[in-house]
Amino acid sequence: MAIKLEMKTCLSCGYNIRPDIVLFQDAMDDEYYRAQQVLTGCDLMIIIGSSLQVYPAAFLPDKAKHLAIINRTETQWDPQAQVVLNCEITSKLKEIKERLQ
Ligand SMILES: [Zn+2]
Numbered sequence: 162m163a164i165k166l167e168m169k170t171c172l173s174c175g176y177n178i179r180p181d182i183v184l185f186q187d188a189m190d191d192e193y194y195r196a197q198q199v200l201t202g203c204d205l206m207i208i209i210g211s212s213l214q215v216y217p218a219a220f221l222p223d224k225a226k227h228l229a230i231i232n233r234t235e236t237q238w239d240p241q242a243q244v245v246l247n248c249e250i251t252s253k254l255k256e257i258k259e260r261l262q
Pocket of ligand 1: 172
């Protein structure tokens with residue numbers, strides 16, 4: 162599933178209005194560094210729906226003691242993970258929700 166960004170244009174100057182997200186080449190904001198601190202040494206990191214190919218987020222699994230990765234395709238972190246589920250995330254999360262109810 163690809164997310165399509167709609168660029169809006171400023172009505173006064175005609176420039177594109179920047180969306181409130183981190184784009185490629187952007188500096189990471191404070192939230193990222195706070196997340197990095199919080200995750201360092203965590204017992205378990207559950208990663209859902211990420212190919213873990215984009216840095217610096219792809220460095221984050223290194224912060225956890227244990228990894229559980231749920232993704233449609235294999236990731237570079239799979240060999241270090243204690244749990245790897247290669248499946249369609251949407252249906253798997255629905256299944257988990259149903260089992261928890
Ligand atoms: Zn403008």
